[in-house]
Amino acid sequence: MTETAMNGRPRALSPRGRVLPVVVIVCAIIVLWYLLATALNWAQVEERLSNDPMSTSVATMIDGTWSMEHPVLPAPHQVLAEFWKTTFEMSPTSKRSLVYHAWITASATMLGFAFGAILGMLLAAGIVHVRTLDRSLMPWIIASQTVPILAIAPMIIVILGSIGMVGLVPKAIISMYLCFFPVTIGMVKGLRSPDPLQLDLMRTYSASTWAVFWKLRMPASIPFLFASMKVAIAISLVGTIVGELPTGANGGIGARLLSGSYYGQTVQIWSALLMASLLGSAMVYVMGGIERLTLRHMGAPR
Amino acid sequence: MPSDGGVRVADRPPSAPRIEVGKQVAGDVVIDIQNLSLTFRTADAPIHALSQINLQVHSGEFVSLIGPSGCGKTTLMRIVADLEKPTAGEVKVNGMSPAEARLKRAYGYVFQAPALYPWRSVLGNVTLPHEIIGISRSEREEKARRYLDLVGLKGFERKYPWQLSGGMQQRVSIARALSFDPAMLLMDEPFGALDEITRDRMNEELLSIWRKTGKTVIFVTHSIDEAVLLSTRIVVMSARPGRIVEVIDSTLPAERNIETRDSPAAVDLAHRVRLGLKAGHSYDD
Numbered sequence: 001m002t003e004t005a006m007n008g009r010p011r012a013l014s015p016r017g018r019v020l021p022v023v024v025i026v027c028a029i030i031v032l033w034y035l036l037a038t039a040l041n042w043a044q045v046e047e048r049l050s051n052d053p054m055s056t057s058v059a060t061m062i063d064g065t066w067s068m069e070h071p072v073l074p075a076p077h078q079v080l081a082e083f084w085k086t087t088f089e090m091s092p093t094s095k096r097s098l099v100y101h102a103w104i105t106a107s108a109t110m111l112g113f114a115f116g117a118i119l120g121m122l123l124a125a126g127i128v129h130v131r132t133l134d135r136s137l138m139p140w141i142i143a144s145q146t147v148p149i150l151a152i153a154p155m156i157i158v159i160l161g162s163i164g165m166v167g168l169v170p171k172a173i174i175s176m177y178l179c180f181f182p183v184t185i186g187m188v189k190g191l192r193s194p195d196p197l198q199l200d201l202m203r204t205y206s207a208s209t210w211a212v213f214w215k216l217r218m219p220a221s222i223p224f225l226f227a228s229m230k231v232a233i234a235i236s237l238v239g240t241i242v243g244e245l246p247t248g249a250n251g252g253i254g255a256r257l258l259s260g261s262y263y264g265q266t267v268q269i270w271s272a273l274l275m276a277s278l279l280g281s282a283m284v285y286v287m288g289g290i291e292r293l294t295l296r297h298m299g300a301p302r
Numbered sequence: 303m304p305s306d307g308g309v310r311v312a313d314r315p316p317s318a319p320r321i322e323v324g325k326q327v328a329g330d331v332v333i334d335i336q337n338l339s340l341t342f343r344t345a346d347a348p349i350h351a352l353s354q355i356n357l358q359v360h361s362g363e364f365v366s367l368i369g370p371s372g373c374g375k376t377t378l379m380r381i382v383a384d385l386e387k388p389t390a391g392e393v394k395v396n397g398m399s400p401a402e403a404r405l406k407r408a409y410g411y412v413f414q415a416p417a418l419y420p421w422r423s424v425l426g427n428v429t430l431p432h433e434i435i436g437i438s439r440s441e442r443e444e445k446a447r448r449y450l451d452l453v454g455l456k457g458f459e460r461k462y463p464w465q466l467s468g469g470m471q472q473r474v475s476i477a478r479a480l481s482f483d484p485a486m487l488l489m490d491e492p493f494g495a496l497d498e499i500t501r502d503r504m505n506e507e508l509l510s511i512w513r514k515t516g517k518t519v520i521f522v523t524h525s526i527d528e529a530v531l532l533s534t535r536i537v538v539m540s541a542r543p544g545r546i547v548e549v550i551d552s553t554l555p556a557e558r559n560i561e562t563r564d565s566p567a568a569v570d571l572a573h574r575v576r577l578g579l580k581a582g583h584s585y586d587d
Contacts, residue, residue: 197413197414197415197417198417198419200385200411201411201413201417202434203384203385203404204383204385204404204410204411205431205434205435206405206407207434215419215430215433215434216419219421220421298421299420299421299422299462299463
């Protein structure tokens with residue numbers, strides 16, 4: 001009847017119930033994409049075929065909009081073909097392989113995420129325990145996120161490059177800057193989540209601040225921490241890609257996007273975007289898996 | 303020790319050992335409250351949560367605090383536990399200030415809600431106090447198992463709080479309070495959220511735990527039946543300001559069970575508690 005069984009706990013949907021909505025949405029998006037490709041590429045095809053009145057039937061026109069070399073919007077099968085070719089038909093060490101670029105982006109993302117998560121947790125622990133930090137740091141943390149870092153990231157990369165910082169680290173710094181914020185906010189909320197009785201209990205044992213942190217605040221914050229880390233890792237990926245834009249030579253999905261736009265290789269751009277979204281989904285999915293394992297280890301209902 | 307202005311406590315020398323009703327032998331004064339008041343400052347008018355409280359509790363006693371909501375019975379116990387500070391008067395716990403007594407882990411506190419840590423197993427919750435005190439793993443687990451057995455939860459060590467009923471959770475919290483063997487138990491309406499059948503069973507279990515361990519118990523309740531059945535002394539309180547109206551010594555025998563509640567002595571005792579509550583205007587408005 002509904003997804004909720006009698007006992008109020010969610011019941012697992014049947015495989016068909018899970019797959020069907022996804023298939024419907026994907027089909028709808030693909031249809032819409034083909035229609036858009038036709039509409040957006042129409043003018044170019046029309047111009048190219050105007051010298052050749054023999055071939056201006058609607059069918060040839062539509063076929064033309066779906067098979068251009070430099071389309072405004074490539075059709076899904078073109079993107080998939082390019083994606084397949086650059087992912088599976090090339091050696092992962094080749095600079096033309098999407099796997100090579102995805103790996104560069106993924107490693108910088110994970111490094112940036114690790115920096116950001118640690119920074120975020122340290123800030124949260126400080127904010128929860130030191131009142132002056134709560135008052136003095138919080139406004140700066142919020143202000144830091146109002147800086148349009150995505151806009152100035154390329155400049156930061158260039159500046160860091162000029163003082164000799166190249167490779168993974170500058171990109172990781174951009175992504176850390178973006179992703180510590182949700183971790184701090186979520187973690188502060190989590191560390192403050194124990195109810196007054198749970199805190200009073202610690203007081204009756206004359207527990208030290210250290211013990212309260214490790215035995216109460218930290219475990220209580222874990223669900224909040226994972227929720228914010230899932231957001232953070234996705235943001236971290238965006239930060240890394242933006243950080244790759246100005247340093248095309250070093251590779252990465254961002255570099256692929258940049259070189260694609262230099263040469264009007266829209267198919268290449270879209271297949272890089274596809275790779276970026278798959279990478280992002282995979283990272284959030286893995287994070288979700290770690291979350292489930294951790295919470296299960298902490299006795300959460302299965 | 304100076305004589306206080308308390309209602310019934312004043313008519314005996316507080317430090318002298320005395321024979322409690324029944325066969326319970328009461329020992330030294332473990333809690334000594336003199337002229338205690340607590341006023342909360344609020345935006346409009348100050349609230350007199352507690353006013354001129356005098357009370358002495360002897361070792362081995364089971365003292366119930368009963369009164370209407372807002373009479374300060376929980377607050378009074380929280381002051382003894384150093385979870386709240388009085389604005390006037392003096393409190394001594396084992397001859398020390400409540401803060402010193404807390405640092406020496408003089409008491410185990412049982413809250414209204416079980417306040418278990420959901421990420422810890424039943425065993426993990428009961429070993430928590432010893433973990434903080436710093437006792438070896440084997441010793442704290444052995445102690446925890448013993449007290450879980452005492453509260454009738456043998457075999458539930460590996461379960462998590464969400465797998466237990468409300469009554470079982472509260473028993474875990476009692477085992478947790480007993481686990482580090484404090485001489486005193488402070489219990490704040492521990493069975494208030496339970497249904498009456500579970501509550502009756504818990505009352506019997508608490509009686510037997512108290513008999514087995516000989517601990518001093520301060521027990522906050524708003525159930526007259528519960529106070530009558532469990533206590534050696536019943537402290538009747540009234541609200542606005544929170545004060546002690548009467549202290550009633552129990553006339554029930556030391557050996558009690560759930561049927562004792564229907565005995566003439568218990569019915570008479572309950573009547574006296576009701577009169578005390580009435581005298582404190584607890585039934586008004």
